[in-house]
Amino acid sequence: MCVMRVVVATDRIGDLDSAGVGSALAAGWQRTAPWAELAVVPMGESARGxxxxxxxxxxxxxxxxxxxxxxxxxxxxxxxxxxxxxxxxxxxxxxxxxxxxxxxxxxxxxxxxxxxxxxxxxxxxxxxxxxxxxxxxxxxxxxxxxxxxxxxxxxxxxxxxxxxxxxxxxxxxxxxxxxxxxxxxxxxxxxxxxxxxxxxxxxxxxxxxxxxxxxxxxxxxxxxxxxxxxxxxxxxxxxxxxxxxxxxxxxxxxxGGPRWCGDRAGIERTLAHADVVLTGTDLFDFASRGGGVVQHMAHLSEVALRPCIAAAGAVVIGAREMRSMGIESAYAVDELAGERQPMVGADDLVELGARIARTWDR
CATH class of the missing domain: 3.90.1510.10 (Glycerate kinase, domain 2)
Incomplete structure (x- = not known):
């Protein structure tokens, strides 16, 4: 069996900080694929996490x-x-x-x-x-x-x-x-x-x-x-x-905040051994392009030649625009939320992590 190695480095989502979001997504992923190896790297933007x-x-x-x-x-x-x-x-x-x-x-x-x-x-x-x-x-x-x-x-x-x-x-x-x-x-x-x-x-x-x-x-x-x-x-x-x-x-x-966090964690060395990168944000839309954490992780993933996917409370961006910024695909807690940011808790993110793993870790 091929063991998938996943780096989880997200922005904060809802009331959860980056570490909490990453832990919930990782727990969901391992519920679907208990053999997977996941590394959670906390990330935060200036004045926001x-x-x-x-x-x-x-x-x-x-x-x-x-x-x-x-x-x-x-x-x-x-x-x-x-x-x-x-x-x-x-x-x-x-x-x-x-x-x-x-x-x-x-x-x-x-x-x-x-x-x-x-x-x-x-x-x-x-x-x-x-x-x-x-x-x-x-x-x-x-x-x-x-x-x-x-x-x-x-x-x-x-x-x-x-x-x-x-x-x-x-x-x-x-x-x-x-x-x-x-x-x-x-x-x-x-x-x-x-x-x-x-x-x-x-x-x-x-x-x-x-x-x-x-x-x-x-x-x-x-x-x-x-x-x-x-x-x-x-x-x-x-x-x-x-x-x-x-x-x-x-x-x-x-x-910048994401760069400092990444440097502190030695994330570039970690990415060299990863198969996929999972990042995330509250609202993934074209105007914000997911925010600084998503953009930074998309850039690092591109440099490392690793696919980058995103988790979000809501996704309001087309596939073409998403891929133009280096995100392969994005998954929303609430697929019907539109631009309304849904209330997101840890259980929602566990479920989302499990759903993403069913697509990527098969």
Whole structure:
């Protein structure tokens, strides 16, 4: 008998995190084909399940800091992961929005855990201050308010980062996790975060935002960048989520949640020994293309020359479009749901896993 080896790496579905989804699908698959070998790899996108997936990969319990708006903390002996998981419009105009609470939370967790590797998911932060508030929360001082949003940065000329460097003295590396759509956004200029947010805001009904407001905000960010690290301001992703610049100025690398999870799990080595890859998401439609986890797994599967299939609460995408993005086929919990996302529990996913196995593991 040929033993099929399956890698299960999905997004969260319904109220289940990635590890829970993967375990349920794997249990269903083995109910149909008990001889199959399955490897569950937790995956998560920025601001949407990344913290839980990271905790599973670190082998620790995720801690929810409810007071911080849905922040998830996971830490082992060497790595500290902090993920702000709330829905945020990264094109919203929020000139008074500050990232200071993130900075304070990170400072507190660094003092508690003393990590060598620091991973910060900023996808759920509502600010466009370039991370000025974040630096203030870590202890930075300046000749202008750092915790009053981009508006407070007007006229800034000096930022003292020595307290920040002291706090981070034992940290070897920093990774900032952002949504894929934000990963290349610059800090300044016509394609920068201020321009993108301003253009989106001006199209809103009743908007009173003027060109001068956008110019003033961009000028304030430029002055802040000049006082902190002009070179970091030019790096791709410096404008990500309105706050990433400060982390890049501290030496951080920008990355995506699925890629970090995959690298942590050594998923490329696992795929080399797999026969099929099973990924998944809540709603598999053409607009979202399944989301970042599905897209990342489709790409890795293509590179590894392995077929990739998808499980979802609902599937609203044609076979041709699906295959164009590297998904062989997709299976829905509710075949008649349309664009309505059905309620999905663990039992539903066990049944779905068993049904998929009847097609693929015969």
């Amino acid at each position: 990344f913290g839980g997936a990271a905790a599973a990969l670190l082998g620790v319990e995720a801690m929810l800091l409810a007071a911080e708006g849905g922040a998830v903390v996971a830490a082992d002996r060497a790595t500290l992961v902090i993920s702000v998981e709330q829905q945020v419009d990264h094109r919203a105009w929020v000139p008074l929005g500050s990232s200071v609470e993130l900075g304070r939370m990170v400072a507190e967790q660094i003092r508690e855990h003393r990590p060598r590797h620091l991973v910060i998911d900023v996808g759920g932060v509502a600010a466009q201050d370039g991370g000025a508030g974040f630096l203030h929360g870590l202890g930075a001082r300046a000749d202008a308010p750092l915790d009053e949003g981009v508006t407070g940065l007007r006229g800034i000329t000096d930022v003292d980062l020595s307290p920040v460097h002291h706090l981070l003295a034992e940290v070897d590396d920093i990774t900032v996790i952002v949504p894929d759509a934000e990963a290349e956004i610059p800090l300044l200029g016509l394609r920068g975060t201020t321009s993108l947010r301003g253009s989106a805001a001006r199209q809103e009904p009743g908007s009173v935002l003027e060109n001068q407001d956008m110019l003033d905000a961009d000028a304030a960010l430029e002055a802040f960048a000049a006082a902190v690290d002009p070179e970091a301001a030019g790096r791709p992703g410096a404008g990500a989520c309105g706050v990433a610049f400060a982390l890049l100025a501290l030496g951080a690398d920008v990355g």
